[in-house]
Amino acid sequence: MKINVLTLFPDMFAPLQVSMLGRALEDQKWNLNLVNFRDFTTDVHHHVDDTPYGGGAGMVLQIMPIKKALDSLESKGKVIITAPQGKTFNQQMAQRWANEESELTFICGHYEGFDQRVYEMADEVVSIGDYVLTGGELPTMSMIDATVRLLPGVLGNSASPVEESFSHGLLEYPQYTRPADFEGMKVPDVLMSGNHGKIAEWRLKEALRNTLINRPDMLENRDFSAEEAKLLAEIKSELDNQV
Structure with a gap:
């Protein structure tokens, strides 16, 4: 370009x-x-x-x-x-x-x-x-x-722009790296489980949670999949119980 x-x-x-x-x-x-x-x-x-x-x-x-x-x-x-x-x-x-x-x-x-x-x-x-x-x-x-940065070959990891905030109409899920435990602040167990299905579900749920809390306007006209609707209902229930 x-x-x-x-x-x-x-x-x-x-x-x-x-x-x-x-x-x-x-x-x-x-x-x-x-x-x-x-x-x-x-x-x-x-x-x-x-x-x-x-x-x-x-x-x-x-x-x-x-x-x-x-x-x-x-x-x-x-x-x-x-x-x-x-x-x-x-x-x-x-x-x-x-x-x-x-x-x-x-x-x-x-x-x-x-x-x-x-x-x-x-x-x-x-x-x-x-x-x-x-x-x-x-x-x-x-x-x-x-x-x-979206052009082919500009970013080192071609998957990076696909997974970032706004790319799927959601904010990005939380990211972690080593150490797994820093002064008592621990990485979620699911991310170290090796279960890629569970990891993908956790990431989607946390992206929905992040968006709901910080940019709820982004969810107003979203066409939710069945999985997203289920996870969003879980998140809202969890947030209600924290009050």
């Missing part, structure tokens, strides 16, 4: 070039092309913003340098803008991009936002939550990370 990023601050994307994503970048599992759209300005001071028509506080990013930067790309793929009015990014969106797109182009805003005509160049407008950040770089990095 090739990812283009139009940004005023390309240095901010250094974290994507370390750890697993960095190794995958070196191995050409994906490609990152950072484009500073300030380089496409025409005035001597390289202005990328101006005061808004109609008055008001702040500065608005101009369409011209962004359009020229976008036109400079050999190809664009899906063009994405991060903005508060966009649809909320989630794991399903990351999975869709990883499965269906060979190229993504992100346009990062700054200051008081874009000239409205910039949005007409985007295929999708996406938000990572209901809060305000200084610019679009951090949301873009989050979305790139979530998407690229």
